[in-house]
Amino acid sequence: KEKHKILHRLLQNSTS
């Protein structure tokens, strides 16, 4: 998670 902040955020965000 620490090394992949953007990917983690994309996974957390509600569906786009």
Place this chain on the structure above:
Amino acid sequence: APGVSMGELDRIAQNIIKSHLETCQYTAEELQQLAWQTHSYEEVKMYQSKSREVLWQQCAIQITHAIQYVVEFAKRITGFMELCQNDQILLLKSGCLEVVLVRMCRAFNPLNNTVLFEGKYGGMQMFKALGCDDLVSAVFDFAKSLCSLQLTEEEIALFSAAVLISTDRPWLMEPRKVQKLQEKIYFALQHIMQKNHMDEDALAKLIGRIPTLAALCTLHTEELQAFQQLHPETVNVLFPPLYKELFN
């Protein structure tokens, strides 16, 4: 498949197919309409006259855009979201480009060896300025070979999911859970391919492409490293942050 009902396989398959149709970037109809819209001679010359840095950046942007659709594809797969967060990140980091390459066959015209890029179809020569002819021609070869299998949308959907949800990725925290899901996806894919293809070995041929997928991604990483050595400021300042996070 022991311990799995046809009903469960069907549910998994339908969920994955729905996710693919919703997140595939271009519908089959859109791709059909664009089919013979090719970049003109002047447009190809224009691409060829771009500097290496500019074209690399443009390609990085397109790849990142496609990857965002793959992330959404994964998020809508029930079994994927039931994996632990660590494994979700790992699978996407290591598999997203492979899925983009699989999806690419939908936007590839094997009759004239062109790929959809920035709104129109163009051949390999469009990418000369990148300075990685081996990678580009390998990507085109792969797309052509995948097209020759004449996969349906459903098969592309399931194969994409199987490539993504792979036990071959290092550092998985719950490899058994990933394995169980992958197996179910392959069973569902096998069932569909048996119905659609005269060739009994169609699934084996498809699975046989997977080493090439991995090799393409390795080659991409190598080319990026070589490019970054020469143009670090282009990568650091101008490349999409997600691209750097995944491949840097």
